[in-house]
Amino acid sequence: MAESVTQRFARIGTAERPAETRVLMRRAIVLGASMAGLLAARVLSDHADEVLVIERDTSAESTSPRPGVPQGSQVHALLPAGQVQLDRWFPGFSAEAVAAGALDPPPEDIDNYVNGVLRPKLSRDVIGPSLVCTRPFLESHVRRRTLEIPNVTLVPGRVDGIEFTGERVSAVRYQPGSPDAELIVEPADLVVDATGRSSRLSDWLGAAGWPQPPLRRMPIKLNYATALFSRDPKISDVQVSVAHHQPGAGQTPRMGAVLAVENDRWLVLVAGYGDDRPSRDAEDFRRRCREDFPPVFGEIAEQGELIGDVLTYHQADSRRRDYDVLESFPAGLIVAGDAVASFNPIYGQGMSSAALHASCLSAYLRSGPSLDEPARAYFEQVRVVVDAAWQVSTFADLELPHVNGPFPRGYRVLKWISGLIFQGAAVDPQLNVQFNLVTTMLQHPSSLARPRTLLRALRFRAGR
Numbered sequence: 409m410a411e412s413v414t415q416r417f418a419r420i421g422t423a424e425r426p427a428e429t430r431v432l433m434r435r436a437i438v439l440g441a442s443m444a445g446l447l448a449a450r451v452l453s454d455h456a457d458e459v460l461v462i463e464r465d466t467s468a469e470s471t472s473p474r475p476g477v478p479q480g481s482q483v484h485a486l487l488p489a490g491q492v493q494l495d496r497w498f499p500g501f502s503a504e505a506v507a508a509g510a511l512d513p514p515p516e517d518i519d520n521y522v523n524g525v526l527r528p529k530l531s532r533d534v535i536g537p538s539l540v541c542t543r544p545f546l547e548s549h550v551r552r553r554t555l556e557i558p559n560v561t562l563v564p565g566r567v568d569g570i571e572f573t574g575e576r577v578s579a580v581r582y583q584p585g586s587p588d589a590e591l592i593v594e595p596a597d598l599v600v601d602a603t604g605r606s607s608r609l610s611d612w613l614g615a616a617g618w619p620q621p622p623l624r625r626m627p628i629k630l631n632y633a634t635a636l637f638s639r640d641p642k643i644s645d646v647q648v649s650v651a652h653h654q655p656g657a658g659q660t661p662r663m664g665a666v667l668a669v670e671n672d673r674w675l676v677l678v679a680g681y682g683d684d685r686p687s688r689d690a691e692d693f694r695r696r697c698r699e700d701f702p703p704v705f706g707e708i709a710e711q712g713e714l715i716g717d718v719l720t721y722h723q724a725d726s727r728r729r730d731y732d733v734l735e736s737f738p739a740g741l742i743v744a745g746d747a748v749a750s751f752n753p754i755y756g757q758g759m760s761s762a763a764l765h766a767s768c769l770s771a772y773l774r775s776g777p778s779l780d781e782p783a784r785a786y787f788e789q790v791r792v793v794v795d796a797a798w799q800v801s802t803f804a805d806l807e808l809p810h811v812n813g814p815f816p817r818g819y820r821v822l823k824w825i826s827g828l829i830f831q832g833a834a835v836d837p838q839l840n841v842q843f844n845l846v847t848t849m850l851q852h853p854s855s856l857a858r859p860r861t862l863l864r865a866l867r868f869r870a871g872r
Contacts, residue, residue, distance in 0.1 A: 416792050417852035420767050423492045426774055429454035433597035437580045439567045444745020444762035445602030446554045450497045451770045459560045462567055462582050483634055483665050483677040484543040485756025488536045489849035493763035498553045505549055509670030510541035513647040521651040521702055528840045535844055542669050570599055572616050576739035597779055600742040607747035619736055621729040628752050628805050632679050632721040633686030635693055637712035639672045644704050651701045655807050663754045664701040674708055682810045693718045726751045728794055732787040739780050749794045752805055757797040760849050764793045799853045829856050832865035839865055
């Protein structure tokens with residue numbers, strides 16, 4: 409029997425560590441020490457004699473946002489699916505992060521508001537733990553664990569391009585140190601592009617005569633503002649509070665979040681769309697917290713001690729590059745993380761998707777592939793991950809008044825199903841579990857279309 413997409417997604421997201429691995433290549437090169445790049449390097453360390461990670465930002469211990477991550481100061485979420493993969497590739501990672509200051513709040517301490525109404529709580533035995541910390545804190549721990557592997561080396565430099573020999577990638581060009589330094593050409597058996605949503609790989613492919621992947625964009629026009637406050641139990645004991653205002657019924661779509669993070673701080677975010685742009689002004693930030701979100705936002709913003717400045721970030725669109733549809737593609741080349749697809753960040757899918765891409769890479773390499781042929785099996789598995797995240801985020805974004813597509817095939821039916829489940833999840837614990845397993849990337853969205861799930865949701869609608 410053919411494997412369903414739900415089963416395939418579950419296999420990709422397994423927590424089971426590979427029992428056997430074998431070396432397939434002499435040298436692998438990863439472009440970028442992003443979360444996607446670091447996790448790819450960890451996987452490649454099982455299959456290469458040597459793994460080089462080329463990165464401009466080379467401090468292994470820094471807990472400040474990297475220049476290459478403009479949104480690094482903003483709220484980031486590591487979904488449970490991402491945490492499963494971090495513990496899979498770095499045994500004991502979660503416990504180590506908590507010991508260093510990350511929080512692991514119980515589900516009953518996580519508040520999730522939709523249109524001002526508190527959604528039902530979940531139990532830990534269903535969803536599992538979820539680390540809460542800043543992006544730089546998490547990334548620094550992943551970087552340290554990756555660079556502790558003996559055959560992984562971080563190389564300072566700016567990537568200039570890739571070189572081809574026949575039908576495959578054969579080397580990477582990069583500029584070390586100062587801008588005046590001569591380019592270095594580093595031979596490679598396998599290259600991973602993990603340079604993020606601004607990846608130049610399409611241009612490099614086109615310049616070398618290879619087809620370029622189709623690029624899909626959805627214009628979300630998201631605006632973020634984030635501020636840090638000293639955590640004070642006299643103000644609140646909140647650990648996680650998330651609030652969404654959905655479009656419709658005269659409401660302005662907005663999102664806010666309060667996270668208790670390392671070093672006794674709260675990270676507070678407010679977000680809007682289009683012309684609704686939070687500013688760097690502290691009073692504007694406090695006003696938005698007070699007027700637009702649950703009371704705890706205003707209490708922290710007005711009574712708490714502000715640490716540093718309010719920082720803003722704008723993301724014009726969600727985007728994806730479908731490498732799996734290309735009829736011809738060079739051997740020895742992998743693409744991972746935001747270089748494949750980047751989504752509306754309010755859903756927290758980015759880091760978890762990157763972790764699942766590493767799982768796809770491991771499955772591909774453990775299948776014993778020929779590295780002289782295109783990595784089609786890898787891109788087919790990545791497509792499953794991208795489709796899952798894209799469906800969850802873009803279905804919600806298509807409701808925004810300024811978004812006019814692109815609409816996926818079967819949109820009306822899928823929208824009806826997701827709306828039915830979402831409404832039922834507000835009153836039925838079992839439907840709430842199913843819905844959250846999908847939004848935390850522990851299950852594929854197609855699992856919501858199972859007949860028993862739909863029938864349960866229909867019964868609740870009929871009962872109301």
